Amino acid sequence: MTTKRIFVITGPTGSGKTTVSHYLRSQYQIPQVITHTTRAPREGEVSGRDYYFETPTSFATKHYLEHVTYSGNQYGSSREGLAAAWERSPLISIVLDTAGAITYARELGEQAVVIYLEVA
Structure with missing residues (x-):
């Protein structure tokens, strides 16, 4: 059985986090975890693809590692x-x-591979 791992991509704004995530998906078929939000979808966004769009009531029913x-x-x-x-x-x-990356490292241990990006 293959060990489950999550690449936690973190770093300052503008460091390329989303670009790296998209690269992993397009080049290696590594899916990105879909997160939850109570905000309304923006034009073109689809629930279950971009976010899980929740009501405050449904948001409260999930088991969050970080929020x-x-x-x-x-x-x-x-x-x-x-x-x-x-x-x-x-x-x-x-x-x-x-802060979320630290939580994932603490909660998931060796399953979480934290990648910190920095612009030099």
Whole structure:
């Protein structure tokens, strides 16, 4: 059985986190974990592809490794989202801020491979 791993991509704004995540998906078929939010979808966004768009009530039913409130909306990554991504591949990725990356390292131990990007 293949060990499940998650590449946790973190670093300052503008360091290329999303670009690296897209590269992993396009070149190596490593899916990105879909996270949850209570904000309304923007034009072209699709629930289950870009985010899981939740109501405040449904958001509260998930089991989050990390979550934040930003501009009055809730955002978080759940154990349910991890399980769904791992059903597709034993190697997955997620883009997180540094605090979220620390949480993943603490909660998932060796399953979390933290990649810190920095612009030189």
